[in-house]
Amino acid sequence: MVAEIDRNPWRSDFSVLNQTMHGKRLAFLDSGASAQKPDVVLDAVRSALADGYANIHRGLYEFSQGKTAAFEAVRRKVADFIGARDAQSIVFTRNSTEAINLVAQSWGRTFLKEGDEIILTEMEHHANFVPWHILKNQIGIVIKYIPVLDDGALDIGALSELLTNKTRLVAFTHVSNVLGTVNPVAEISKIVRKFSSDIKILIDGTQGVVHAPVDISAFDPDFFVFTGHKLYGPTGVGVLYGRKELLDSIPPWQGGGDMIERVTLDGVAFAPVPAKFEAGTPAIAEVIGLGAAIDYLNAIGMDKIAAWEQKVLHYATEKVSAIEGVCVYGTTAGKAGIISFNIDGCPDADIAMILDRCGVAVRTGHHCCQPLMQRFGVEGTVRASIGLYTNKDDIDQLVAGLLKARDMLL
Ligand SMILES: Cc1ncc(COP(=O)(O)O)c(C=O)c1O
Structure with missing residues (x-):
């Protein structure tokens, strides 16, 4: 050994x-805080900025078209990496934290009301605590927690007692960034779905995707997030997977360029998903760097x-x-x-x-x-x-x- x-x-x-x-x-x-980058990722980021660099989704010239294609190719790569069918259900964010905040502020503020309940776990990273506490302060939701046992496992038995007809969301980490515990994601998901198919499931995949293969089709989440810099990619890029029809049904969180269909003095029609959630110039080189990291990991x-x-x-x-x-x-x-x-x-x-x-x-x-x-x-x-x-x-x-x-x- x-x-x-x-x-x-x-x-x-x-x-x-x-x-x-x-x-x-x-x-x-x-590496749990941030992983080192292989040379191929460093080279890809440098090349993304140095070779044929241009902004994306706008220019009709060769450089812009080339970078747009490279950027969009990563969306497909990410979808395949986590087992998501539809590349359009992949939204690029800054990191996991921003992805969860997007869900809290967009889905949460649209569909939750005072007294609605959500269930988290005692082992969540603050990224999956604080956005929900902000929402609690904003609209008065109730937050409940699945306890952690002495060995670092979740007390899954407690989940059934926490679920009520007011539960709207169960949000939990795949792998604990402190304990290393790999939570029985598919089992939790099944318990929740059996109780009610209306309850949404968010999985924080940040520490899960880095250590082992992940196929979210086995987890059946509504939302799944991870961050690029722990996956041997650059900082400044994260991923939100959302069930496509759910993403279609919620409003954008931030507004600006690149996320609109048409703007007049009187109003705005938003672009379809995922552009609707990607306001402003995205992290072009970082997304391309994340694609290189995924290629590297897939090759191994x-x-x-x-x-x-x-x-x-x-x-x-x-x-x-x-x-x-x-x-x-x-x-x-x-x-x-x-x-x-x-x-x-x-x-x-x-x-x-x-x-x-x-x-x-x-x-x-x-x-x-x-x-x-x-x-x-x-x-x-x-x-x-x-x-x-x-x-x-x-x-x-x-x-x-x-x-x-x-x-x-x-
Ligand atoms: C489990 C988990 N979730 C979320 C995050 C937040 O990641 P980021 O800071 O890249 O948004 C971390 C970072 O340590 C984490 O370990």
Whole structure:
């Protein structure tokens, strides 16, 4: 097993990993926050801006037509990547956060009224909390939560008790960015659909699409979101998948160029979906970069990436758990490549600063999941997250850094 993760077959695709940090070999274990980019993505972004660059959807000249075609081709690629049938149901946003805000403000403000209920989970990233709290303040919806069990699993049994004839939406993450828990998305979806086919389902796929193949047709969501920069693509581009007829039925969230059919002094007719939701000049180079990332991942195969990451996770869990005083949060079977932990008596921020000096990049703090921190009674954790390029040396460097931190802090 150990020898198997000695040589990572894809690491050399990421020249950026040859950098040092404080003069030390870089062990980048913060892909959950934002992944490093393979050279092919960096090249694609540069080329999108340098070769035949022009704005899209407007110009009749060759450069504009070429970039429009390249941009629109990514819509199809994204649809295929997540198993969505219709490319027109893919809306480009800035990130997952903007995609969820779009749903809250467009669908939520159109279809929800005071007293309507939505169900989230205690493990949501703030991106899937705060937009709904804004809506609660705006129109008085009621928010309920599926609890998290001690091992980091969702208490699925509680869902049936939370569903009522006032429930309008169930919105939950596929994979927890703190615990690594892979939620039983298809099962949750089935429970909700069986209770009522009118309840909408939103899945935050941000941490799911990066670790394993995803086919949303098995999840049957109304909305599904993810973000490009965690999927080895550029920042500034995210994705909202929406069931086409649902997207047709809700108003635009932002107005401006590119999202209209016709504007007169008296009013506006909006463009069809997805243009209706893409006001202003989009992130052209970033979308093209995301397309390059998807091509790269497809060429490897997400199933191969998942298998590799599982081996690294297994090794890392064994080594980190063996350190005296370590408490790991999230121990469910089949979890994704994320380990959150604390070391008894050692503040997480102090651990991170010592790790930084050892060339090890991890995330600490609340991970934009303060309700989950409250659930586990901690202020924060250390989080090491695994990417497709992570290898045994990264984990060994982490463990050596943790032992050093423990010695220094206790
Ligand atoms: C599960 C989850 N959802 C949503 C987000 C938000 O992503 P972004 O900041 O790219 O919108 C994150 C980022 O960490 C996340 O982990």
